[in-house]
Amino acid sequence: MLAPSPWGGFERIALGLLATVAAALAAREIAAILVPFVIAIFLMMMVETIVRTLRAACPWVTRGSATFIAAALLAFSLLGSVWVVGTYAASLSATASTVPVQINEILAQLASSFGSQPLTLERLVGDTELAALGRAGFDGLQGFASGALLVAIYLGFLLASRRSILRKFVRLFNSDGSRPRALRVMRRVESSTAQYIWVQTVTGIVIALGSWFVMTAVGQSTAPLLAFVIFLTSYIPVIGPFIGVIVPPVVGLAEFDGWTRPLILLFSLQAINFVINNLIVPRMQADRLNLDPIVILLSLGFWTWLWGLPGAFLAVPLTALVMAIATEQPSARWLAVILSKDGLPDPRKGEND
DSSP states (O other), X not given: OOOOOTTTHHHHHHHHHHHHHHHHHHHHHTHXXXXXXXXXXXXXXXXXXXXXXXXXXXXXXXHHHHHHHHHHHHHHHHHHHHHHHHHHHHHHHHHHTTHHHHHHHHHHHXXXXXXXXXXXHHHHHOHHHXXXXXXXXXXXXXXXXXXHHHHHHHHHHHHHTHHHHHHHHHHHSOSTXXXXXXXXXXXXXXXXXXXXXXXXXXXXHHHHHHHHHHHHHHTOTTHHHHHHHHHHHTTSTTTHHHHHHHHHHHHHHHHSSSSHHHHHHHXXXXXXXXHIIIIIHHHHOOSOSOBOHHHHHHHHHHHHHHHSHHHHHHHHHHHHHHHHHHHTOGGGHHHHHHHBSSSOSOTTSOTTO
């Protein structure tokens, strides 16, 4: 018989960290397959939220009919998004190619006004970084259009096999104590994630529509696509809203003569974003995720490294999933405490539990 290890829990922690690193590297390698599936799972949660909302408002609607309406609405949204990207992406690419030239002219004017040496965007950012940033943006748009079909296929299969998935889940956790714990994790993740996605979707649509109205009013030709970009970036925590509303003014530098209309776009879109995110969102969304702001920022970096731009969109829901699982595991509860905002990852328990 082997003697007990003198290291105690250190070995378990070390093995857990090694397993986490191995799982992260594996998830990065199969991102092309795994990411659309994960997105489809969260979209299925969105469908369930729409179904519950529809049935609460109209009790006479059957679950099957409500599911069909929710799925049709989501499919229409995906097809509309693909159409917008396909229609306006080429025009945006042609316009955006002249943005560095316009910015260099502005920098030269500013340098001459202050009597300093002229600067260029390439010198400030670097040729390699500037080209990589442009490629990443357009690759992201093209990847969305091509990946939407795979997401829709996954979502269709998940909705069709929902009952069998639930039966497998119940049979998988059939030992004493494991099933209630698994159900608590599932309900907590579904509730908090569905609320987060719902609020971000509604507020993103409002910001995108307001931005589209302003961009159309000043005559921006690619307003539908830029409004869609603003809507997508609303799902990225912390930096997403800022990135979204800064794109139209930058593109406007190449499309318009002078600074007037780009400045109108800059201040108007920032005002819309500020009002929605600071006055309306806090009233719509209770702090049910209970994630520390520092953790959200770090998770954004981690999931972006792991899965690129899709990881940035999924950073908050996936981190909430990790905290929910860690809360129900006594050996991992320390991780849930670190991830939580108030140090109480389980709202059912008090500080002394």
